[in-house]
Amino acid sequence: MPIYEYECASCGKHFSLLRRVSDDDRTIECPECQTAHPKRLYSTFAASAGAAKPTCSLSPKGCSPSGPFR
Numbered sequence: 495m496p497i498y499e500y501e502c503a504s505c506g507k508h509f510s511l512l513r514r515v516s517d518d519d520r521t522i523e524c525p526e527c528q529t530a531h532p533k534r535l536y537s538t539f540a541a542s543a544g545a546a547k548p549t550c551s552l553s554p555k556g557c558s559p560s561g562p563f564r
Contacts (some may be wrong), residue, residue, distance in 0.1 A: 495510050495513060495514050495515075496512075496513070496515065497510050497511065497512050498510065498513055498534055498535075499534070499537045500522065500524075500532040500533065500534055500535060501532060501533050501535055502524035502526060502529055502532045502533075503526060503529070503531075503532065504524065504527050504529040505522055505523055505524060505526050505529070507525070507526040507527070508522070508535070509525055509526075509532075512522040519531070519532075519534055522543040538542075553562055
């Protein structure tokens with residue numbers, strides 16, 4: 495289940511909820527002021543913690559600043 499971030503239109507509080515993708519946002523209330531229908535915010539996703547970072551020796555161009563991702 496993903497964690498969605500919301501903002502209350504009434505009080506401006508930001509909060510997160512763990513919800514199913516199929517859950518309806520119309521059932522959500524702000525935890526601060528209990529106003530219904532907060533706005534869902536767009537956020538970035540978290541990468542897996544188990545992913546290894548490439549090192550200079552594994553990079554096809556070594557440690558030089560050349561290439562498409564300077």
